[in-house]
Amino acid sequence: MPRVLLFTGKGGVGKTTCAAATALACARRGYRTLVMSTDPAHSLADALDQPLGPEPVPIVENLWAQEVDMYYSMRKYWGNMRELVRSVLRWQGADAVAAEELAALPGMGEGSALLWLDEFYRSGDYDVIVLDAAPTGETLTLLTLPQVTQWWLQKAFPLQKTAIKTVGFAVRKTTGVPLDKGYEELDKLFAKLGEVQAIMQDPQITSARLVMNPERMVIQEARRAYTYLQLYGYSVDAAIVNRVIPEGEAGEVLKQYVAAQVDYLQEIEETFAPLPVFRVPHVGREVFGVELLSEIGERLYGERDPAEVFHAEPTYRVENDGDVYTVSLKVPYVDGDEVEAEQFGDNLVVQIRNQRRNVLLPSFLAYYHLDGTTIEDGWLRARFVPEAVAA
Numbered sequence: 563m564p565r566v567l568l569f570t571g572k573g574g575v576g577k578t579t580c581a582a583a584t585a586l587a588c589a590r591r592g593y594r595t596l597v598m599s600t601d602p603a604h605s606l607a608d609a610l611d612q613p614l615g616p617e618p619v620p621i622v623e624n625l626w627a628q629e630v631d632m633y634y635s636m637r638k639y640w641g642n643m644r645e646l647v648r649s650v651l652r653w654q655g656a657d658a659v660a661a662e663e664l665a666a667l668p669g670m671g672e673g674s675a676l677l678w679l680d681e682f683y684r685s686g687d688y689d690v691i692v693l694d695a696a697p698t699g700e701t702l703t704l705l706t707l708p709q710v711t712q713w714w715l716q717k718a719f720p721l722q723k724t725a726i727k728t729v730g731f732a733v734r735k736t737t738g739v740p741l742d743k744g745y746e747e748l749d750k751l752f753a754k755l756g757e758v759q760a761i762m763q764d765p766q767i768t769s770a771r772l773v774m775n776p777e778r779m780v781i782q783e784a785r786r787a788y789t790y791l792q793l794y795g796y797s798v799d800a801a802i803v804n805r806v807i808p809e810g811e812a813g814e815v816l817k818q819y820v821a822a823q824v825d826y827l828q829e830i831e832e833t834f835a836p837l838p839v840f841r842v843p844h845v846g847r848e849v850f851g852v853e854l855l856s857e858i859g860e861r862l863y864g865e866r867d868p869a870e871v872f873h874a875e876p877t878y879r880v881e882n883d884g885d886v887y888t889v890s891l892k893v894p895y896v897d898g899d900e901v902e903a904e905q906f907g908d909n910l911v912v913q914i915r916n917q918r919r920n921v922l923l924p925s926f927l928a929y930y931h932l933d934g935t936t937i938e939d940g941w942l943r944a945r946f947v948p949e950a951v952a953a
Contacts, residue, residue, distance in 0.1 A: 571773035587859030635674035765797035
């Protein structure tokens with residue numbers, strides 16, 4: 563059973579570096595490893611300092627790399643479906659050039675990545691698949707794609723399913739445009755995305771790793787990603803802090819930055835507990851090439867197996883019963899009288915003994931009211947009700 567590791571984080575934090583370094587560390591251990599970039603703004607080839615293409619290419623022993631290309635993937639997987647969308651758009655009045663561009667449905671780039679993942683996972687050619695994902699927002703789009711794609715079957719086309727298949731067969735016979743075949747491809751695509759999601763949501767198969775720098779805005783975005791990944795059922799097994807400047811090695815110019823970094827590192831340890839937090843020291847130069855990436859992989863994991871499941875237990879859940887939502891947080895070894903909780907907008911501030919934790923809530927809960935907390939079986943359960951009910 564292949565292991566899937568997904569790296570995400572705010573743009574510019576070094577997630578591609580960490581993904582490539584992890585892939586190299588896996589390959590060095592003898593795992594047949596593929597590192598695949600799903601970020602439209604690819605930088606994996608730059609990091610590896612080798613040209614890459616839309617199909618996997620060998621890098622070093624046991625390591626292959628690929629940059630997913632949406633239009634190449636459309637031709638590979640969805641020739642008939644693309645023709646379907648383009649024909650429907652032209653039928654609705656779009657000119658040829660516009661129809662060609664618009665034939666790439668929203669989410670098709672993310673869908674390409676998921677279909678490649680499915681192909682490689684089922685092929686058995688790789689032991690580890692490392693996904694260098696897009697920045698956080700686009701990654702959440704990727705991971706929630708299976709839930710939203712059915713909209714296209716129901717809303718995007720002016721004909722019902724039976725009609726489009728019946729009319730499509732006639733159109734194909736007279737014009738050669740395979741509308742009915744395209745619809746079948748579209749239908750199969752959505753079913754396939756549901757299968758891939760099951761792989762992505764199995765914590766023994768897939769783990770997300772959050773990459774960040776010890777900086778305020780970056781930590782905030784990582785917190786948000788952590789909240790939503792768990793909300794959507796995806797396991798996060800580690801946080802990686804990249805470009806940590808060792809104390810004593812910074813000059814006068816970076817003195818204040820390093821002083822602030824100490825506090826941010828402590829905040830990261832507390833915020834993401836009980837996740838393991840790995841630190842990557844700043845190497846003082848631009849990172850590219852297999853040799854330097856291998857060095858970073860060694861610093862990152864040490865003697866630990868990079869393909870290991872570092873943490874699999876969920877620490878955050880959101881459940882609803884009608885209009886009432888319960889946010890559950892893992893707080894082991896805590897008694898009820900040791901916990902205080904207050905809501906501030908879309909933040910839940912939890913005080914446990916002398917430690918305070920700011921928990922980012924789903925945005926819609928900013929319009930709900932905290933209606934009490936309980937401790938049950940090591941979980942803090944916070945109950946939220948609509949504002950009108952609270953009043």
